[in-house]
Amino acid sequence: MKRDGWVPIRLVWNGSAVGDGEAFVDLCWLGDERFTEPFFDATIENALRRPFNRLFTHRTPIAELGRWYAASPGMAPAGFIFHMSRCGSTLVSQMLAALPENVVISEAGPLDRLARAKSIPEAVKAEWLRWMVSALGQRRSGQETRYFVKFDSSTVLALPSIRRAFPSVPWIFLYRNPEEVLVSHLRQPAPAMCPGLITDVAAIDAPMNEVLSMSAEEYAARVIGRICEYAALRMDECGMLVNYTQLPEAVWHSIALRFGVKFSADELVRMRNVALYDAKRPRQKFEADGESKRLEVSDAARAAAARWISPHFDELERIRSTADIP
Amino acid sequence: MRALTSAETDSELFALVIALGRERGIELTVAQLEEIVRANRRAWFERWLAP
Numbered sequence: 001m002k003r004d005g006w007v008p009i010r011l012v013w014n015g016s017a018v019g020d021g022e023a024f025v026d027l028c029w030l031g032d033e034r035f036t037e038p039f040f041d042a043t044i045e046n047a048l049r050r051p052f053n054r055l056f057t058h059r060t061p062i063a064e065l066g067r068w069y070a071a072s073p074g075m076a077p078a079g080f081i082f083h084m085s086r087c088g089s090t091l092v093s094q095m096l097a098a099l100p101e102n103v104v105i106s107e108a109g110p111l112d113r114l115a116r117a118k119s120i121p122e123a124v125k126a127e128w129l130r131w132m133v134s135a136l137g138q139r140r141s142g143q144e145t146r147y148f149v150k151f152d153s154s155t156v157l158a159l160p161s162i163r164r165a166f167p168s169v170p171w172i173f174l175y176r177n178p179e180e181v182l183v184s185h186l187r188q189p190a191p192a193m194c195p196g197l198i199t200d201v202a203a204i205d206a207p208m209n210e211v212l213s214m215s216a217e218e219y220a221a222r223v224i225g226r227i228c229e230y231a232a233l234r235m236d237e238c239g240m241l242v243n244y245t246q247l248p249e250a251v252w253h254s255i256a257l258r259f260g261v262k263f264s265a266d267e268l269v270r271m272r273n274v275a276l277y278d279a280k281r282p283r284q285k286f287e288a289d290g291e292s293k294r295l296e297v298s299d300a301a302r303a304a305a306a307r308w309i310s311p312h313f314d315e316l317e318r319i320r321s322t323a324d325i326p
Numbered sequence: 327m328r329a330l331t332s333a334e335t336d337s338e339l340f341a342l343v344i345a346l347g348r349e350r351g352i353e354l355t356v357a358q359l360e361e362i363v364r365a366n367r368r369a370w371f372e373r374w375l376a377p
Contacts, residue, residue, distance in 0.1 A: 051336045
């Protein structure tokens with residue numbers, strides 16, 4: 001079946017739990033629209049408001065993605081973006097998405113869910129990941145030449161599965177001052193920072209009653225710390241570490257180099273313009289908030305960041321300082 | 327397909343669907359199509375409640 005213009009938006013199983021029964025994919029009609037919103041979900045929410053998508057829903061066995069992949073593999077990804085959250089990763093993806101030559105998939109639920117699914121045999125998962133990445137990275141307007149994928153922060157814990165499926169795709173891990181990241185989550189927690197909301201990754205190896213007795217500062221710090229620890233442990237020859245302080249210049253310097261892409265002068269202007277605005281609220285001008293976050297940090301948050309995140313942050317910095325690419 | 331996907335309003339889409347159905351011997355009503363839209367919306371919300 002011809003699938004041009006369709007995009008997978010949700011991975012579901014017909015059993016009672018993830019990996020239980022047969023896997024299906026819900027598709028949405030996107031036509032030639034680009035992924036320009038800061039997150040995949042926002043682009044899809046807009047598309048789902050269209051009369052066509054309100055009337056017609058489309059669910060297919062995941063094997064159909066395999067047939068689609070064989071018939072139309074789409075673009076090979078030029079790079080994967082992992083991050084500790086609240087550290088500039090959306091700025092990177094939005095700068096890349098500013099160019100119509102780039103397809104940028106930012107935290108696509110069906111892809112993250114698949115990568116993190118523990119109950120799928122690894123060989124099967126690798127194949128399904130290739131199908132899903134291919135389906136998301138189809139050319140829609142015809143002028144796309146590059147393809148980038150940004151994953152949800154917790155999905156770095158599924159890095160081995162992703163590397164198995166895409167052993168030669170370069171990847172980066174973005175990180176930032178621990179206190180600044182923790183304060184951001186205490187202001188407005190991401191789902192991964194709320195106990196029990198993201199259940200397909202074991203960010204904290206502790207029983208639920210212990211988890212529920214933790215303070216918000218400790219829980220978030222332990223999750224963030226685990227993400228950083230894992231990225232440092234899994235660093236390999238395709239990976240590269242990027243500190244928030246290197247942005248936005250790193251996008252057209254070290255990240256471009258790592259991803260094997262070269263931007264024209266005109267493209268650089270367009271990407272730099274994006275950096276002038278808030279990546280998650282593109283109508284607002286960007287204002288550096290690192291200092292205000294550090295001033296806001298409570299004693300409890302400072303202690304949690306120092307205990308649970310900073311050792312791993314320091315290790316990331318150590319690895320970055322010894323890497324070949326500046 | 328292009329006409330269906332580019333319909334700007336429910337009423338425009340429903341008119342197209344009803345006409346295409348009739349060409350194929352299927353009689354549909356606006357009320358039936360409205361009920362499908364409602365059911366789809368309900369199913370979408372329920373999926374979020376029971377992932």
